[in-house]
Amino acid sequence: MAAVTSRGQRFGRPVAILAILAVTLIFLSPILWIGATAFKPRAVATSVPPTVFFEPEVTPFVKLLTKRVQLKQPVAPEVYEAAPWWEKLVYDGGERVLKVGDEPQLSQYPNRFLNSLIVSIVSTVLAVSMGTITAYGFSRFKIKGEQDLLFFILSTRMLPPVVVAIPMFLMYRQFDLTDSHVGLIILYTAFNLSFSVWLMKGFIDEIPKEYEEAALVDGYTRMQAFFKIVLPEAATGIAATAVFCFITAWNEYAFALIMTNRRAQTAPPFIPSQIGSGLPEWTVIAAGTVLFLLPVAIFTFLLRNHLLRGVTFGAIRK
Amino acid sequence: MARIELQNITKTFGHHTALADLNLDVADGEFFVLLGPTGAGKTTTLRLIAGLEKPTAGNIRINGIDVNDWGPAERDTALVLQQYSLYPRLTVRENLAFPLKAKIRNTPPAEVEKRIDYAARTLRIGHLLDRKTDRLSGGEMQRVSIGRAIVREPQVFLMDEPLSNLDAKLREAMRSELKDLQRRLGATFIFVTHDQVEAMTMGDRMAVLNNGRIIQVGRPHEVYNNPRDTFVASFVGSPAINLLNGHLAANRAVVKPQSFELPISGAPASDGPMTFGVRPEDIQLASGAPVEARIHDIENHGIEKIVTLRVGSDLLRAAVPARLEVKVEDPVRFGWDPEKVMLFDAQTGLNLRHKAA
Ligand SMILES: Nc1ncnc2c1ncn2[C@@H]1O[C@H](COP(=O)(O)OP(=O)(O)OP(=O)(O)O)[C@@H](O)[C@H]1O
Ligand SMILES: [Mg+2]
Numbered sequence: 042m043a044a045v046t047s048r049g050q051r052f053g054r055p056v057a058i059l060a061i062l063a064v065t066l067i068f069l070s071p072i073l074w075i076g077a078t079a080f081k082p083r084a085v086a087t088s089v090p091p092t093v094f095f096e097p098e099v100t101p102f103v104k105l106l107t108k109r110v111q112l113k114q115p116v117a118p119e120v121y122e123a124a125p126w127w128e129k130l131v132y133d134g135g136e137r138v139l140k141v142g143d144e145p146q147l148s149q150y151p152n153r154f155l156n157s158l159i160v161s162i163v164s165t166v167l168a169v170s171m172g173t174i175t176a177y178g179f180s181r182f183k184i185k186g187e188q189d190l191l192f193f194i195l196s197t198r199m200l201p202p203v204v205v206a207i208p209m210f211l212m213y214r215q216f217d218l219t220d221s222h223v224g225l226i227i228l229y230t231a232f233n234l235s236f237s238v239w240l241m242k243g244f245i246d247e248i249p250k251e252y253e254e255a256a257l258v259d260g261y262t263r264m265q266a267f268f269k270i271v272l273p274e275a276a277t278g279i280a281a282t283a284v285f286c287f288i289t290a291w292n293e294y295a296f297a298l299i300m301t302n303r304r305a306q307t308a309p310p311f312i313p314s315q316i317g318s319g320l321p322e323w324t325v326i327a328a329g330t331v332l333f334l335l336p337v338a339i340f341t342f343l344l345r346n347h348l349l350r351g352v353t354f355g356a357i358r359k
Numbered sequence: 360m361a362r363i364e365l366q367n368i369t370k371t372f373g374h375h376t377a378l379a380d381l382n383l384d385v386a387d388g389e390f391f392v393l394l395g396p397t398g399a400g401k402t403t404t405l406r407l408i409a410g411l412e413k414p415t416a417g418n419i420r421i422n423g424i425d426v427n428d429w430g431p432a433e434r435d436t437a438l439v440l441q442q443y444s445l446y447p448r449l450t451v452r453e454n455l456a457f458p459l460k461a462k463i464r465n466t467p468p469a470e471v472e473k474r475i476d477y478a479a480r481t482l483r484i485g486h487l488l489d490r491k492t493d494r495l496s497g498g499e500m501q502r503v504s505i506g507r508a509i510v511r512e513p514q515v516f517l518m519d520e521p522l523s524n525l526d527a528k529l530r531e532a533m534r535s536e537l538k539d540l541q542r543r544l545g546a547t548f549i550f551v552t553h554d555q556v557e558a559m560t561m562g563d564r565m566a567v568l569n570n571g572r573i574i575q576v577g578r579p580h581e582v583y584n585n586p587r588d589t590f591v592a593s594f595v596g597s598p599a600i601n602l603l604n605g606h607l608a609a610n611r612a613v614v615k616p617q618s619f620e621l622p623i624s625g626a627p628a629s630d631g632p633m634t635f636g637v638r639p640e641d642i643q644l645a646s647g648a649p650v651e652a653r654i655h656d657i658e659n660h661g662i663e664k665i666v667t668l669r670v671g672s673d674l675l676r677a678a679v680p681a682r683l684e685v686k687v688e689d690p691v692r693f694g695w696d697p698e699k700v701m702l703f704d705a706q707t708g709l710n711l712r713h714k715a716a
Contacts, residue, residue, distance in 0.1 A: 249442075249443040251440055251442065251443035251444065252443060252446060252447070254411050254431075254438075254440075255438065255440065255444060255446070256446075256457075257410075257411065257430070257431040257432060258409050258410075258411070258431045258432075258434075258436060258437065258438045259432075259437075259457060259458035259461055259507075259511070260432045260458060260461030260462075260463045260464055261432065261461050261462075262432065265461075265462075270446060273448055274447065274448070
């Protein structure tokens with residue numbers, strides 16, 4: 042395709058690139074904004090008009106990760122001098138880091154972040170693996186009422202999940218699943234499963250069944266054929282599905298807010314909860330948001346080759 | 360090694376009957392060809408034997424043992440598919456080794472090497488061994504998939520049009536090599552094709568299928584010389600047989616509408632309307648021959664010419680020596696070999712002089 046260069050394309054190219062740059066900038070601007078805010082000094086963060094050039098500092102990140110209290114009186118110079126660099130940054134802001142003995146106390150953020158990771162990763166693995174196996178079944182075997190079953194699976198996506206939030210909450214309380222990792226994992230797996238089945242079915246349908254049949258005739262069991270032939274072929278689809286499932290679970294807010302409050306609380310409800318108390322520390326919230334963006338960015342980046350092929354997979358052939 | 364029997368096999372897909380009451384008995388070590396037009400049920404037959412499909416009714420026996428409940432792995436057949444026959448992502452060498460590495464075979468590495476080496480030499484794919492299969496040409500892929508069957512040393516080779524993607528020259532070479540291979544291995548081959556030349560040249564015996572039914576089974580020359588009906592007659596043989604409508608009158612064939620009359624030998628089976636079949640090589644052009652015609656078309660095939668003759672509204676094809684000088688629209692005279700003319704029932708198309716083999 043690229044080999045054919047018509048006159049229109051030669052002139053069109055720079056224009057297209059400019060247009061893409063402009064759109065990208067527009068879409069990225071909130072992220073750039075929050076990214077900049079995370080490194081701003083506190084006073085600069087809310088200045089009007091906004092400051093574009095400033096001396097970046099990591100204080101917001103230190104504050105994000107530590108438990109602090111206001112200083113009642115200025116810190117003694119010898120204590121200040123003895124403190125490590127990050128503690129000095131906190132002192133500079135008129136606060137001190139809480140400690141138990143000599144151990145600085147971590148804020149709740151790392152814990153919430155970890156909760157997000159656990160819940161998202163486990164639910165993604167579950168949804169994708171269950172989805173893949175189910176999709177394989179639907180794709181390769183004659184199943185009575187296949188169409189109806191597939192529609193039923195899809196129908197679970199047809200109403201906004203929040204509609205069932207209250208009954209779900211009551212049910213969860215009954216089963217003692219509120220504020221637990223298991224509870225959220227079950228929930229997110231269920232959310233993603235229908236999506237995963239449908240997406241994976243599309244991918245597996247595209248893999249010629251002749252490959253497995255050849256393996257069957259060659260002396261492999263269906264299970265071995267599935268692992269040796271189908272899974273490697275479906276890798277692209279699995280990667281694409283996993284990214285989508287992970288993003289959904291990672292970003293989920295409403296149920297996390299309702300179902301969890303402490304032990305299993307994930308980052309999305311936690312971050313805004315920090316706004317509420319007193320004067321919001323926008324830079325700290327921005328720092329929390331920036332860290333929160335990282336896993337999805339890294340995950341997507343690692344799987345980018347698969348994703349590109351995965352996203353355009355069906356489109357090319359139909 | 361392996362005798363394959365299909366007994367009253369019926370296979371339906373939903374409301375569509377792919378195979379209807381099929382009976383086949385393939386002897387051990389036989390090169391058996393399944394010939395038929397597209398959709399006849401050839402691939403389905405192979406898949407049933409390989410165990411990839413279960414028959415709707417009937418039994419499949421291998422060496423006299425009913426294998427209906429056996430899975431594909433247990434049947435020890437090697438299947439060379441029409442397409443998608445190679446494992447993607449694997450190199451040619453890995454493809455060849457794949458069946459040997461199955462748990463049920465568990466071949467020692469030295470033996471794997473030996474067999475790959477043998478297959479590569481036989482099929483001349485040694486230079487491809489370390490290539491990825493998605494970069495191979497269609498012909499190379501087919502040779503590799505035949506190789507994957509050879510390394511197995513199976514009881515039965517099931518081949519589904521394995522030569523269809525090869526160019527004419529390689530195809531000819533592979534025909535004799537496959538035939539040779541089959542003799543050397545002494546294995547049973549069931550070979551599917553819709554190319555009647557392949558069927559004629561390779562098969563010990565052949566079955567002609569149409570619409571899920573076996574029309575005729577026999578040695579190639581029997582089928583060629585003694586077809587059961589007009590379908591077989593016209594499917595087997597290239598250029599195709601001439602089929603002419605007419606009726607019999609006192610040992611003479613009268614071809615309608617009033618184009619010509621020629622003798623036929625042997626007692627006529629019946630009077631009334633019928634279809635005469637005569638192969639192009641049984642029509643002779645000669646100056647003293649009984650019927651006048653004009654040359655409608657000429658195809659030069661090198662060793663012979665196929666000329667199309669026009670008599671009234673009928674067209675007939677005749678094979679003549681290449682050195683015969685003729686031009687389109689030349690008047691010529693022709694006759695036929697009265698011994699070789701076939702008689703078919705005009706309604707049913709059945710050969711009226713067919714002798715059951
Ligand atoms: N899985 C299937 N589901 C439904 N119909 C099928 C299936 N497999 C085959 N058929 C039908 O059965 C008939 C026989 O098919 P088959 O593939 O055996 O033909 P074939 O003789 O191999 O033809 P070709 O020369 O085109 O390969 C066809 O009408 C086909 O449409
Ligand atoms: Mg076929």
